[in-house]
Amino acid sequence: MPSLEEELFPSTPGKFKIDRGHTMNRQFNRCFASTSTMFLWALFLIALTASYLSFQSFVDSGSRYFTASWGGIQWEKQIRSSAQIHRSKGMSVLVTGAAGFVGSHVSLALKKRGDGVVGIDNFNSYYDPSLKKARKSLLNSRGIFIVEGDINDARLIAKLFDIVAFTHVMHLAAQAGVRYAMENPHSYVHSNIGGLVTLLEACKTANPQPAVVWASSSSVYGLNEKVPFSESDRTDQPASLYAATKKAGEEITHTYNHIYGLSITGLRFFTVYGPFGRPDMAYFFFTRNILQGKPITIFRGKNRVDLARDFTYIDDIVKGCVASLDTSGKSTGSGGKKRGPAPYRIFNLGNTSPVTVPTLVHILERHLKVKAKRNVVDMPGNGDVPFTHANISLAQRELGYKPTTDLETGLKKFVKWYLTYYGYNRGKAVH
Numbered sequence: 528m529p530s531l532e533e534e535l536f537p538s539t540p541g542k543f544k545i546d547r548g549h550t551m552n553r554q555f556n557r558c559f560a561s562t563s564t565m566f567l568w569a570l571f572l573i574a575l576t577a578s579y580l581s582f583q584s585f586v587d588s589g590s591r592y593f594t595a596s597w598g599g600i601q602w603e604k605q606i607r608s609s610a611q612i613h614r615s616k617g618m619s620v621l622v623t624g625a626a627g628f629v630g631s632h633v634s635l636a637l638k639k640r641g642d643g644v645v646g647i648d649n650f651n652s653y654y655d656p657s658l659k660k661a662r663k664s665l666l667n668s669r670g671i672f673i674v675e676g677d678i679n680d681a682r683l684i685a686k687l688f689d690i691v692a693f694t695h696v697m698h699l700a701a702q703a704g705v706r707y708a709m710e711n712p713h714s715y716v717h718s719n720i721g722g723l724v725t726l727l728e729a730c731k732t733a734n735p736q737p738a739v740v741w742a743s744s745s746s747v748y749g750l751n752e753k754v755p756f757s758e759s760d761r762t763d764q765p766a767s768l769y770a771a772t773k774k775a776g777e778e779i780t781h782t783y784n785h786i787y788g789l790s791i792t793g794l795r796f797f798t799v800y801g802p803f804g805r806p807d808m809a810y811f812f813f814t815r816n817i818l819q820g821k822p823i824t825i826f827r828g829k830n831r832v833d834l835a836r837d838f839t840y841i842d843d844i845v846k847g848c849v850a851s852l853d854t855s856g857k858s859t860g861s862g863g864k865k866r867g868p869a870p871y872r873i874f875n876l877g878n879t880s881p882v883t884v885p886t887l888v889h890i891l892e893r894h895l896k897v898k899a900k901r902n903v904v905d906m907p908g909n910g911d912v913p914f915t916h917a918n919i920s921l922a923q924r925e926l927g928y929k930p931t932t933d934l935e936t937g938l939k940k941f942v943k944w945y946l947t948y949y950g951y952n953r954g955k956a957v958h
């Protein structure tokens with residue numbers, strides 16, 4: 528007679544072969560035995576699945592508990608305090624990319640006039656994170672808390688909306704840089720598309736929904752030749768993957784406006800520069816190289832034509848951002864559903880007076896009192912466009928936007944900051 532163990536775990540299929548010489552009773556017993564075997568098997572599988580699932584959720588919550596850099600009573604307290612509004616009819620703004628160049632300046636301006644500001648930044652190493660940490664310290668000293676986290680982290684973003692009923696989101700977190708897109712294309716999709724969608728999902732679900740103002744780019748005008756660039760011009764021939772992801776952002780935000788009633792304002796920034804700027808941009812690393820006596824490479828367009836940019840000073844951009852928040856109008860959705868039409872706007876924020884790259888270098892030389900070692904080469908096919916020039920009449924009309932700083936004045940302020948921050952010590956950080 529086979530043991531129970533042998534019944535449950537037959538070592539060979541032959542053990543279940545029916546012996547023709549056995550009685551009906553024996554066959555019934557066999558049948559009963561095989562039904563109970565199946566039952567026990569089913570029980571075993573259910574138990575196995577259940578324990579696997581609970582183990583998974585333990586691992587999940589456990590790993591978040593042990594590794595997350597966010598959460599806790601103190602953390603929530605800092606967020607609430609940072610979001611507090613100190614003026615009548617003020618706003619509470621979630622600023623993404625708050626340790627970034629534009630993000631840090633906008634955060635400071637909002638806080639200064641009494642709005643509540645909470646920042647979020649992932650402090651990635653696309654450029655020197657110590658500069659981001661320095662911006663963070665500056666913001667902290669003014670009572671602005673920056674959450675260390677990624678906009679792709681849906682749970683974190685949802686948590687922030689649980690803690691604060693943000694009236695506005697100033698979305699400035701992005702993978703920036705035109706030429707780096709050839710080196711690391713996926714980082715652009717990750718931040719500028721994946722991150723954007725994660726953020727918009729949270730905004731659409733939030734109750735009340737915030738109004739969203741976000742950074743697009745002048746690069747969406749791509750290879751257009753008609754100048755100056757107007758918001759109604761075509762934007763379907765981007766020259767870089769960076770530009771393509773920003774253009775995609777404009778389409779994606781449109782769908783969230785259309786389906787969920789989110790108020791959306793997209794700002795096409797034109798080559799923003801100034802103190803605490805981005806070290807990956809030409810004016811910044813030209814300054815460093817000139818001070819260190821290293822050569823700089825100046826790109827030149829077709830037929831030896833100089834490249835030109837509508838360089839825009841940071842303070843003018845900040846005014847445009849703040850005016851966009853002030854005039855954004857309300858989102859109309861609730862419970863993830865649209866309740867009526869909401870504003871969808873796009874504005875150029877430029878300086879509307881393009882300057883060539885060689886002129887930029889001349890101005891830097893004058894302010895630095897050092898001669899540059901020039902290396903002029905034909906523009907490589909790496910995503911650059913030959914020129915940019917903003918038509919800003921729409922922003923002027925709707926936002927009261929009026930840039931007041933020309934490149935000469937703006938670079939003087941930048942150089943003053945650069946020398947204070949890094950010192951004359953050949954462009955190396957002194958702190």
Ligand SMILES: O=C(O)[C@H]1O[C@H](OP(=O)(O)OP(=O)(O)OC[C@H]2O[C@@H](n3ccc(=O)[nH]c3=O)[C@H](O)[C@@H]2O)[C@H](O)[C@@H](O)[C@@H]1O
Binds near residue numbers: 747799826911
């Ligand atoms: O306004 C915009 O849409 C974009 O402005 C800048 O992009 P870009 O204008 O290319 O700024 P830089 O990288 O600082 O280049 C400025 C000019 O210097 C030129 N350049 C750059 C690098 C170099 O080594 N040599 C050189 O001549 C470029 O061709 C360009 O004409 C920013 O990097 C983008 O993030 C932003 O979206």
